Amino acid sequence: MYVMGTVLRHGSPEQKAEYLPRIAAGELRLQAFGVTEPGAGSETTKIRTKATRVPDGWRIDGQKIWTSRALYSDLMLLLARTTPIEECEKPTDGLSVFLFDIRDLPGLTISPIQTMINHNTTEVFFDGVVIPENALIGEEGKGFRYILDGMNAERILIASECIGDGRFLLQKATDYASTREVFGGPIGANQGVQFPLARAYAQLCAADLVRFDAAARYDASEKCAAQANMAKLLASEASWAAANAALDTHGGFGFAVEYDVERKFRETRLYQVAPINNNLVLAYLGQHVMGLPKSY
Numbered sequence: 001m002y003v004m005g006t007v008l009r010h011g012s013p014e015q016k017a018e019y020l021p022r023i024a025a026g027e028l029r030l031q032a033f034g035v036t037e038p039g040a041g042s043e044t045t046k047i048r049t050k051a052t053r054v055p056d057g058w059r060i061d062g063q064k065i066w067t068s069r070a071l072y073s074d075l076m077l078l079l080a081r082t083t084p085i086e087e088c089e090k091p092t093d094g095l096s097v098f099l100f101d102i103r104d105l106p107g108l109t110i111s112p113i114q115t116m117i118n119h120n121t122t123e124v125f126f127d128g129v130v131i132p133e134n135a136l137i138g139e140e141g142k143g144f145r146y147i148l149d150g151m152n153a154e155r156i157l158i159a160s161e162c163i164g165d166g167r168f169l170l171q172k173a174t175d176y177a178s179t180r181e182v183f184g185g186p187i188g189a190n191q192g193v194q195f196p197l198a199r200a201y202a203q204l205c206a207a208d209l210v211r212f213d214a215a216a217r218y219d220a221s222e223k224c225a226a227q228a229n230m231a232k233l234l235a236s237e238a239s240w241a242a243a244n245a246a247l248d249t250h251g252g253f254g255f256a257v258e259y260d261v262e263r264k265f266r267e268t269r270l271y272q273v274a275p276i277n278n279n280l281v282l283a284y285l286g287q288h289v290m291g292l293p294k295s296y
Contacts, residue, residue, distance in 0.1 A: 002153035003031040003077045006097060009221075010138040010146045015099065019075070032070040032102065033154075034078040034124060035147065037063060042280055044079070044144065045091035049126060051080040051098065058098065058136070060107075060129040066274070070110045070122040076102045079147050082140055097143035100131040117267045148225070152218060154275050155228040159211045162235035165268045166204045166242035172261060173197055173246035176253075187249070196245035203238035210234055226289045233281045236271035243268045 004023060007015055022028045040046040049062025060080060070076065076099070083094030102108060107129040110122050138146055174197065177188030187193050214227035243265045247254040254261045272278050286292040 002150040002157055003033050003075075005153045006077060006137060006146050006150045007099060009149050010097075011099070012134075012138075014134070015137065019099065028074045030069045030073040031075040031077060032067050032073040032124075033150070034064040034067050034070075034076050036066045038065050038123075042276060044147075045085070045095070047079065047081060047095070049078070049080045051078075051082050051096060054130060056130050057133040058131050060098075060126040060131060062126050064124040064126075066113070066121050067110075067124045068119070068121045070102070070124055071112060071120060074101060074103055075099060076124075077137075077150070079143055082143075092144040094141050095143040095147075096140050097137040097146050098131060098135040099137055100135040105129060105131075117270060118263065119267070119270070151275070152214075152224055152228040155232040156211060156214050156218060156224075158271055158275060159207065159214070159228075159231035159235035162232075162239035162268065162271050163204055163208055163211060165264055166200065166235075166239040169239075169242040169246040169261065169264055169268070170197060170201055170204070172259070173242075173249040176259075177249050193249055196241070196248065200238060200242040200245045203234070203241055207231065207234035207238045226285065229276075229281045229284055232271070232276070233278050236268075236278060239268045239271060 004020065007019060011019075019028065023031075034049075035044060035047070037047045037049060039048060047062075049060065049064065051058045051060050053059075060078070062080065064078075067076075078098045078100070079095055080098065081094055082096040085091055085094060088094040102110075107127045109125040109127070111125070113121050113123060115121060137143070174188070177193050177197070178186055180187050188197075210227060211231040214224050214231045217224035217227055243261075246261050247265050250259055250261050253259050254265070256262070283295050287294050
């Protein structure tokens with residue numbers, strides 16, 4: 001969704017004809033999103049991976065991190081600097097986007113990162129990797145604005161994941177609270193159990209409305225950065241509220257693998273940190289939506 005959306009909106013007719021039908025048909029499976037770097041993090045304009053023109057196309061040198069699914073992907077959408085930042089009028093200039101096949105690509109190394117959750121992520125090293133000239137998406141140096149479309153879609157997607165996780169956790173907790181009896185009655189009758197679940201449900205419903213507002217604006221090619229960021233913020237907090245309420249509801253059994261609560265409890269905590277920290281979402285809303293002074 002957030003990878004190929006860049007091609008849908010900014011790719012050439014030839015690129016769309018080359019990739020989109022094959023992806024839809026399942027001939028090309030997954031697409032990795034190469035943006036984040038160890039030394040840049042959320043400060044995307046400071047990435048150091050560079051793309052240099054060579055006779056055969058582009059030479060890529062650098063490193064990416066937290067590149068999900070790279071081990072199992074056929075394609076990668078890569079953001080790289082094509083003009084040194086010192087030569088650019090604005091830090092967001094001089095960045096370009098490339099789409100290319102990463103299967104058996106000389107000079108490319110993919111290393112898995114072990115995490116506390118069931119999420120396949122990697123770091124990727126580019127050592128003189130040469131990709132074709134036509135791998136460039138859109139205009140050279142305009143990649144940052146292209147990638148923003150993908151980031152908005154990513155936030156909407158993550159919000160949807162959070163809402164799904166929250167619903168899963170609340171359903172598990174509701175079922176357990178309705179059948180688990182202590183002191184002569186179901187524990188779900190106790191307000192100390194019932195109210196946190198009900199509050200998390202209300203939070204999920206509110207986040208869901210913002211999620212659909214963001215998705216509708218995105219599909220209509222309207223500005224949706226504020227809505228996409230708010231959806232991610234609200235949904236991640238609602239999902240975490242549901243996770244805590246579900247764990248409390250299950251008590252000690254919430255930590256047992258067989259009840260499948262501890263897994264989602266660990267996984268849903270990620271969304272407050274990635275793909276963007278919720279504090280950065282608040283900073284964006286404060287500065288770019290509410291007009292408050294710049295904080296970073």
